[in-house]
Amino acid sequence: MASTSTRRGPRPPRAPGSFRERLDALRDDPLSYVDRLAATGEPILRLRILNVHLYVLNDPALIDEVLVKQHQRFTKDTYTRRLSEFLGNGLLTSQGSFWKRQRRLIQPAFHRKRIAGYTAEMSGLAEAMVAGWADGEVRDVHSDLMALTLEIVGRTLFGADVTDRAAVVGEAIELVMARYAGDFVEMWTPLWVPTRKNRRIRAAVGRVDEALHEIIGARRRSGADTGDLLSLLLHAQDEDGARMNDRQLRDECITLFLAGHETTALNLSYTLFLLAQRPEIQDALAAEVAEVVGERSAGFDDLAGLRRCEQVIKEAMRLYPPAWSIGREALEPIELGGYHLKKGAQVALFMWSLHRDPRYFPEPEAFRPERWTAEFERALPRHAYMPFGGGPRICIGNAFALAEAVLVLAAIVRRFRVELAQAPTLALTPSITLRPRDGVRVRLTARAG
Secondary structure (H helix, E strand, O other), rough: OOOOOOOOOOOEEEEEOOOHHHHHHHOOOHHHHHHHHHHOOOOOEEEEEEEEEEEOOOOOOHHHHHHHHHHEEEEEHHHHHHHHHHOOOOOOOOOHHHOOOOOHHHHHHHHHHHHHHHHHHHHHHHHHHHOOOOOOOOEHHHHHHHHHHHHHHHHHOOOOOOOHHHHHHHHHHHHHHHHOOOOOOHOOOOOOOOOOHHHHHHHHHHHHHHHHHHHHHHHHOOOOOOOHHHHHHOOOOOOOOOOOOOOHHHHHHHHHHHHOOOHHHHHHHHHHHHHHOHHHHHHHHHHHHHHOOOOOOOOOOHHHHHHHHHHHHHHHHOOOOOOEEEEEOOOOOOOOOOEEEEOOOOOEEHHHHHHHOOOOOOOOOOOHHHHOOOOHHHHHHOOOOOOOHHHHOOOOHHHHHHHHHHHHHHHHHEEEEEOOOOOOOOOOEOOEEEOOOOOOOEEEEOOOO
16 A cells, blocks of 8 residues: 655565666566566565666556556656657656646547547458458568558548658657667667767657648648547647647647557557467457458447457457556655655556466466456456556557457458468567567468358
8 A cells, every 4th residue: 555654664675686687687688577576476676777766566456556546646757758759748748737638638539439430441441451461471460560550540540641651650660669678878868969879760750740740730721620630639629728739739649640550550460479379269250250240341339249359359468568568756755565665766567477467367378368258357456457557547549449459350360361470489679669579470371252
C-alpha cells in the first residue's frame, strides 16, 4: 500500500548483480534481465543506473497503487518525457491539466460509434493487402503489416492516403527506435547536440512534420468536416471556446501517426509468428471466419462473433506485448509496499515479465489462446495483464487497435495458411516498443476456394 507519509523508511531490496553487470545486461539483453528480476519473487526491487534511482515493480497490487489509486502523485518517467523531442506535447508525453484537456477533446474520436464507422475501411484495406499475396511466396509480414496499419491510420483517422509518405514515416520510426534501444549515452544525449545520428533524426522527423502540416493545412483551407479524427480536432472547442493551434494539432497527429500504427502492426506480426507454428489453430480461425462472415467483408457487428480471433490476439499481446514497459516518476516522497521512495524516483513496470508470471498464467511460455475465457479474465488481478497500460492514462486507442487487429487477422486466415520461413525463435529489440529485429518471415499457402 502507498502512504502520504514523508518519513524515512526501509528501502526495497537491491536488484541482483553488480553495477557493471546490471548496466551490461540492460544494454545487451534487457528482457532476460527483467525476467531475472521477476524470478526473485520480490514485489519491488531497487537499482541504480548512473544517476538514476530505479524501482522495478513485480506485483499487480503495487502497480495498481501507482497507476490508479495514487496516480496523482506520479508523473511520466524521464525516459518517456524525452520522447517529447520527437512527439512534442501530445497525449503520450503531456502532463497535468493540459493532458486532461487534450484527452477530453480527442476521446470522442474513439467512441464505439466512431470505431464502427472505421471498420469497413480497416477490412477493405486488409483485403487489398492479402489480394496482393501469392500462393507459395515468402514474405516479411512485419513489413507488410507496418505498411497496412500506416495506411489504416491515414485513411480512418486523417482521411488521407499516406501510401506515398510511407517511406518517410518508416525512416523516421526506424531512426527513433534505434535511438532508444540500449545505448545509454545515445539515449540521453539531447537531440539538439549535433551528432551525426541526431542530425539524421531531426531531418527525418522534419519530413514527417512537413507531410502532417500539408494534411492539416489542406483540411483547414477546405473547412470540411469529414468525420475523421483530424476534423474532430480541428473543430473541437474547450469550455472557453479555445481550439487547438497548428502546433498542438501536429503533436497529437504525430503521436497517433507514428505510434498509433506501430503497436498494432507489431501485435499482428507476433500473432502470425505464433500461428505459423500452430496450423490447427489457423484452421479453427478460418472456420470461425467462414461461419461468422462468409465471403463478405467483416464489419463491426462481426467482432463479437470472432471470439477465437480475439483470443489469439490477446494471447499474442501477452507473450509479446508491443508496449513492453511503462515508467513513472514520484512527484513527492512516498511509501510503496512498506518501502520509502524519494521524490524523483523512477518506477518501472515491465509487461514483458508481468504477462509471464506463472501465478496468473499457467504454462506462461506456452501459446494458449483458449485460456482467454470470460471467467479467466474476471479472475485476473487488475494489472496482471495490461497490454494497453492502465489507469487514467490507459491507451486511448485500445478499442480501435483491438478491432483493427481482429479484422486484419480475419482477412488473412480466410485466404492463407502461414508457416515459418525462419527460425522458431525471434531476435527482439526492446526500444520504445518491442520489435522483431529481423522481421517475421512466413511462407504462404492459399486456402482452397
